[in-house]
Amino acid sequence: MAGNSQRRNRRTSNKKGATVGSGGNRRRGLEGRGPTPPAEMRKKHKKNRIANAKAKQAARKPVARRGGKGQSEMVVGRNPVYEALRDGVPATMLYVQQFIDNDERVRDALHLAQQRGGIHLMEAPKPELDRMTNGLNHQGLVLQVPPYEYAHPEDLAAAAFDVGEEPLIVALDGITDPRNLGAVVRSVAAFGGHGVVVPERRAAGMTAGAWKTSAGAAARTPVARASNLTRALEAYQKAGLTIVGLAADGEHKVGDLExxxxxxxxxxxxxxxxxSRLVGETCDYLVRIPMPGGAESLNAGVAAGVVLYEAARRRS
Structure with a gap:
């Protein structure tokens, strides 16, 4: 029999000896893990798989954009960087080459960046700056300009109506020089206009050059970007705005257009x-600027300034 064995040290029971304690494991095991999460948050649950699939599908859908953003830009070189900082071009980062010769222009650029605030200073080796600028002659200074936040064309007219004013807007067709865009923005601000519309493709955008030419006016005059300029003009017509196009052979003179x-x-x-043909056909009036001096044409900035002055004179 198991209990009657006479052999020494033979185990006669399957029971273990007493244990000191569980270290609190049993008590923690009884505490539970809190409320059960909803089915959509529990992994491997059917509703969780459905919710994840819907989220991925929504991420693939195109998001309706109002005006959109432009692209970030790099201003390179000691003089361009200094002038951009002096003229108020928005910037987020100033890269300075390691062991750069600390001449007067470098010191002035650093002083302006620190004085303006919001511009981070970053020291970088020359090979890194060469890579960032694709080998341009950066002279040890590179300024990063953030993407421009474009408005939507409808926002310009709506903002004017909201303050009880008649919208005065300039639309640019085929203007590819950023300096012309900056000059138009400056004229719009000077004569009480409400904004500028540019096409999304094959047109100048709000680059650092446009900012500089605007002489600070770009900070208070919105620029809208239209995916299709003709459709944007048609939308303005439906909202009650008159479309006036400038043309050398226009039927009306600017000074005679009520x-x-x-x-x-x-x-x-x-x-x-x-x-362009479609834009010209969309206009309600085609007007010309009389030029007794015999010049054949004016650049976009000057032409826009002449018409804006006439509009401001009539409104006052």
Missing amino acids: ALDGPVVIVVGSEGKGL
Whole structure:
């Protein structure tokens, strides 16, 4: 029998000896893990798989954009960087080459960046700056300009109506020089306009050059970007705005057009090609600027300034 064995040290029971304690494991095991999460948050649950699939599908859908953003830009070189900082071009980062010769222009650029605030200073080796600028002659200074936040064309007219004013907007057709865009923005601000519209493709955008030419006006004058300029003009017409296009062979003279008194969009084409066919056909009026001096044409910035002055004179 198991209990009657006479052999020494033979185990006669399957029971273990007493244990000191469980270290609190049993008590923690009884505490539970809190409330059960909803089915959508529990892995391997059917509803969780459905919720994840819907989220991925929504991420693939195109998001309706209002005006959109431009692209970030690099200003390179000691003089361009200094002038951009001096003229108020928005910037987020100033890269300075390691062991750079600390001349007067470098010191002035660093002082302006620190004085403006919001611009981070980053020291970088020359090979890194060469890579960032694709080998351009950066002279040890590189300024990063953030993407421009474009408005939507409808926002320009809506903002004017909200303050009880007749919208005065300039639309640019085929203007590819950022300096012309900056000059137009400056003229719009000077004569009480409500913004500028540019096409999304084959047109100048709000680059650092446009910011500089605007002489600070770009900070208070919105620029909208339209995916299709003709459709944007048609939308303005439906909202009650008159579309006035500038053309060398326009039927009306700028000084004789009474439509400039009310809500109006002034469309300016390139100096060489003028207005495109579809844009010209969309305009309610085609007007010309009389030039007794015999000049054949004016650049976009000057032409827009002449018409904006006439519109401001009539409104006042």
